[in-house]
């Protein structure tokens with residue numbers, strides 16, 4: 126196990142359905158700025174199937190959908206296949222609180238949403254607000270008060286517009302800009318880029334428009350490729366994440382940054398190459414090949 130010497134709090138913002146190429150296409154300056162001043166990849170991978178419930182399940186458990194059991198876009202309390210250690214539970218055992226802020230859910234689904242959150246070990250689940258800005262507004266006092274542990278946001282805007290009007294359509298662009306503005310507010314409120322104690326991770330859960338212009342559930346690269354951005358707490362400016370970086374690496378990175386041992390079931394690796402004083406996975410691989418050749 127490692128620990129980052131300064132990080133005490135990790136904020137993860139899931140930008141639902143945000144394609145990497147939307148960042149340039151729609152001038153998402155906050156995402157781009159955080160990416161360039163921090164570490165990023167535009168070629169991150171999400172899980173199969175590339176749907177929100179499966180991807181969020183993986184983000185919160187560190188294992189692929191076939192293991193955690195959420196293998197469709199339907200949220201339910203799943204039957205897992207093999208040991209699953211939810212990230213919030215693992216953090217809780219180490220004394221870290223998890224807050225999760227998602228959009229409001231219809232009354233019918235509220236009980237299942239709370240049951241899922243409880244099962245995952247989320248101390249403070251919030252289902253309030255219709256879009257990214259409203260969800261963020263609800264969380265503002267918690268962001269100010271919670272100085273350690275995990276704060277997770279899920280912002281639905283781009284996915285919603287993609288299903289309604291198509292990925293990369295003008296309404297999708299407007300939704301993507303809303304996500305960008307919310308991320309800018311989050312970064313400003315938290316002062317994350319000047320706060321060595323807070324790490325911000327922004328990523329999409331899937332892309333969209335690969336096969337079906339209004340959907341994202343396929344193996345097409347446009348559906349399976351996601352942007353992953355790390356900023357703040359000890360992140361080295363201008364670093365590129367390894368080409369194989371995946372949504373499964375995010376829970377491993379959260380634990381690594383906070384100094385909590387990852388359960389053996391976790392399939393991802395800490396994205397250590399994003400941080401000052403850490404060698405990238407790529408460069409160390411190259412070095413070992415070099416030293417073998419020299420010997």
Ligand SMILES: [Zn+2]
Pocket residue numbers: 142177284285288341
């Ligand atoms: Zn969707």
